[in-house]
Amino acid sequence: MSINHIVTPLDSSILDSKDQYVFYHKKVDFALKELIVGVQQNGLCTPQEIVFFKQYCDLLLYSIEAMRVKYMYDEEDNMKVDVTDSGFPNYLEFRYLYNDLSLRDNYLNKLKDVSELQDEFLDQLLRKKQPVRRDKLFQAASIVYYTSVEQQYIFNRFVQGKIIKAPEGSKATYMTSWSFYDVSLNRPFICYMYFDYDGKDPLKEKEDIYDTLKTVADRKMNMDTMAYGIDRRLKNVFPKHIKRLDIGAFHNVFAKDDNDLTHTILEAIGKKEIPLEAYALSFKVHEVFTGGQFKEGGYFSKQTLQNWGTPIKEGYVFAPHRIIQLLYNKNPEIMNKLAKPPFQVSDLKIDKN
Incomplete structure (x- = not known):
């Protein structure tokens, strides 16, 4: 099935062909790279936050590419794009990848030798003049997958960044970052925390800090x-x-959620008013700042805590010019509530021949 068969909002959200895997990966790769540039150009993050943002996005893209290689010729299983307010792969796909790579050696021992498989390919193509069978392509893809994909670079449910000195002009002395893939929303989130420390070096307590973030902020x-x-x-x-970036939903032909912007794009694709490559990406920034301190506890167990201000919530949309026009026409009430007018990004153009 080619990408030209992805035509209606009623399609299953399961990718079931090589063309669809390639198409989906190109869409996500392109959209996230446009998002990184857009966030930087429009000052939604500081330069240091952008560095971390790009690193987490690289892990996400690496994982989706690993899924493409793993599933592309697999006739028994297919990658699933989440059907809730997401458009990204279902979280279980990431967990399956991570667990699967733990058994790398077991699988490699069962696969054919590369040279033997190469000989079979050449015999099929040159002597028999026939295309390579799909099961052979799956064996080749499996070899590539198990020999090249590194488990440590898979976007896990929680990814912890390092503690560093906060950039000059920050609200505090230190900062750290972390990312998580929300298992109910199936979307990636990236967080930053700027903090002071009662001591000389917060790295002495880094394990406690990391454990706390993983426990209460995941x-x-x-x-x-x-x-x-x-x-x-x-x-x-x-x-x-504390600042949190919410990436998504990714509004595109593979998303099947109840999001109004997604429905607008799917409807327009179904009517062939816009191409299959059409997309938009929602992006939310939530922040909270301390407004002072207070002490809590008994005489011998007092703890200094922060008085937190009212959280700041801002929503944005990144989309190509034609899609911005479409969304304003169909969903003006949503678009007019954005923190800023939609940020224009480039159109994705893919040769479908």
Whole structure:
């Protein structure tokens, strides 16, 4: 089945051909790279935040490419794009990749030798003048997958960044970052925390800090709830500013969610008003700042906690010019509530021949 068969919103969200895997990966790769440039150009993140943002996006793209290689010729299983408010792969796909690569050696021992497979390919193509069978292509793809994909670069449910000195002009002395893939929303989130530390070196408590973030800040929740949970568990860490980036939904032909913007794009694709490559990407920035401190606890167990201000919530949309016009025409109430007018990004053009 070619990408030209991806025509209606009623299609299954399962990728079931080589063309669809290639097409989907190109769409995600292109959209995320456009997003990185757009976020930087429009000042939605600081230069240091952009560095971390790009690193987490690279892990996400690496994982999706690994899925493409793994599933491209597999006749028994297919990659699933999430059907909730996402457009990204289902979280279980990432977990399956990670667990599957733990058994790399077991699978490699069962695969044919590369030279033997090469001889079979040449015999089929040159002597028999026939295309290589799909099961042979799957064997070749499996060899590439198990010998080249590194488990450490798979976008896991929680990915922890390092603690570093905060850039000059920040609200605090130190900063750290982390990313998580929300298992209910099936979307990637990237977080930053700027904090002061009661001591000389927060790296002495890095394991406690990392464990706390993984425990209380690994899913979407109210920002003040997240901030208080972190603050409460770390007595020597004083968070001053927490920022969360919500990437998605990714509105495109593979998304089958209840999002109004997605429905508008799918309807227009179904009517052939816009091409299959059409896309838009929602992007939300939530922040919370401390407004002072207070002490809590008994005489011998007082802890300094932060008074958190009202969370700041801003929504944005990145889309090509034609899609921006479409969304304004069909969903003006949503578009007019954005923090800023939609940011224009480039059209994706793919040769479908």
